[in-house]
Amino acid sequence: MAATMRVRPAWATLAALVLILFTLPDAMAGHAQQPDRDRDGIPDVLDRCPDEPETFNKYMDEDGCPDSIATLFELARSNVDTFWKGEAPNLNLPYVPPRRVVTYTSPIDTPCGRAQPDNAFFCALDSSLYFDLGFLDRELSRGDFAPVVIVAHEWGHHIQFTMGWRDPLPIRHELQADCFAGAFALHADRQGFLDENDSEVAMTSLFRSGRTDVPWLAPGSHGSGGNRIDAFMWGFSHGAEACTESVFLRKGGGVVPMFENERYPDGRLTDKVPLSVGEFTLVDVSRATDFLREGMTDAIRGKYRARDGAILDHWIAALPSPDATIARFNAWSQSYRDKGHTVIGEADFVNPDGTVTGRWIRFSKPNGRELLLWLNYQIVLVADGPADRTFTFAKRHPL
Numbered sequence: 001m002a003a004t005m006r007v008r009p010a011w012a013t014l015a016a017l018v019l020i021l022f023t024l025p026d027a028m029a030g031h032a033q034q035p036d037r038d039r040d041g042i043p044d045v046l047d048r049c050p051d052e053p054e055t056f057n058k059y060m061d062e063d064g065c066p067d068s069i070a071t072l073f074e075l076a077r078s079n080v081d082t083f084w085k086g087e088a089p090n091l092n093l094p095y096v097p098p099r100r101v102v103t104y105t106s107p108i109d110t111p112c113g114r115a116q117p118d119n120a121f122f123c124a125l126d127s128s129l130y131f132d133l134g135f136l137d138r139e140l141s142r143g144d145f146a147p148v149v150i151v152a153h154e155w156g157h158h159i160q161f162t163m164g165w166r167d168p169l170p171i172r173h174e175l176q177a178d179c180f181a182g183a184f185a186l187h188a189d190r191q192g193f194l195d196e197n198d199s200e201v202a203m204t205s206l207f208r209s210g211r212t213d214v215p216w217l218a219p220g221s222h223g224s225g226g227n228r229i230d231a232f233m234w235g236f237s238h239g240a241e242a243c244t245e246s247v248f249l250r251k252g253g254g255v256v257p258m259f260e261n262e263r264y265p266d267g268r269l270t271d272k273v274p275l276s277v278g279e280f281t282l283v284d285v286s287r288a289t290d291f292l293r294e295g296m297t298d299a300i301r302g303k304y305r306a307r308d309g310a311i312l313d314h315w316i317a318a319l320p321s322p323d324a325t326i327a328r329f330n331a332w333s334q335s336y337r338d339k340g341h342t343v344i345g346e347a348d349f350v351n352p353d354g355t356v357t358g359r360w361i362r363f364s365k366p367n368g369r370e371l372l373l374w375l376n377y378q379i380v381l382v383a384d385g386p387a388d389r390t391f392t393f394a395k396r397h398p399l
Helices: 014-030 069-091 133-140 145-163 170-190 198-209 225-238 245-251 322-338 390-396
Strands: 100-104 108-110 113-115 120-123 128-132 280-287 298-306 311-318 342-350 356-364 370-375 379-385
Touching: 069 100, 069 133, 069 145, 069 170, 100 108, 108 128, 120 145, 128 133, 128 145, 133 145, 145 170, 145 198, 170 198, 170 225, 198 225, 225 280, 311 390, 322 356, 322 370, 322 379, 356 390, 370 390, 379 390
Parallel strands: 100 128
Antiparallel strands: 108 113, 120 128, 280 298, 298 311, 311 379, 342 356, 356 370, 370 379
């Protein structure tokens, strides 16, 4: 995060700041013979920390002091607060800052329970934000914008509270906060506050914190790394208004998993419905109970949306034996031919070692879409989507 993001007094105009930045090298040259006890290249007369060397990483490089998470946190806190003071009216929201913004270095009691190490959270019971400084400091080692994203994310939860909105699905609630963090990053970028690699630092941090082993509807679910990056980039590309409920959750081009059903379906095929497949993100999933009458042991119907809004429908059916699976595959293949679908390709799925893992048949439909039928001798899968994209979907799907 650029050094210019520090909080400036009201009287410090942009012209004065530019003058300071451009005259600093000359001033330092004039003091070249002055003492420099910490040998960081900044003479003691200009060095706020003459006995501690500067950390040169584009964050407050000119003060002569090693970087501190405490100073970065205050900088981030001030700038995120300033952003929302200006942005909330655009969302028809009265901006009320958090009641308290608390940092801690050991567990403390809050109205929402005990604040544990390695944590940052918004507590709606006292409308306050809590941050473990040790956690933020470890994130700082990955890049100075990483802890800023955490501050912006938790501030996003405060904005949700101000909106009076709480989604019953934790994953959507969390990803909207990622989107709000992206909207702040867009503002910071427009103000010239971001360094060249800050957006990459943010995405790396989000990807690392994503989880694929937590059920989508479980309390505390934040989504996969890809979900979190998609949500952040939606806000970074479109601004805070695009993160609001009506836009983000309903018109977000598949940014957020959008479930029409109250709960994820039970069944042994649940691990075959990933949150994302290539460019597609899961937006709904349900048990395909109508298929179970055809002798299947389990069947799931899913819907995926690409970032451009294209929809791909997906079905998976499990049958009691390989012979039954092949029979269902052949029966569906014939039924698609009978409906006037044209075969445009068929072959085996072959591993690099030459073993055959399944078969596929690709159909062109009269309406211009494509349908792909494939199996792995345990399950039969169908993908109905845009032309030239179903096969890519199938190749990336975890059979």
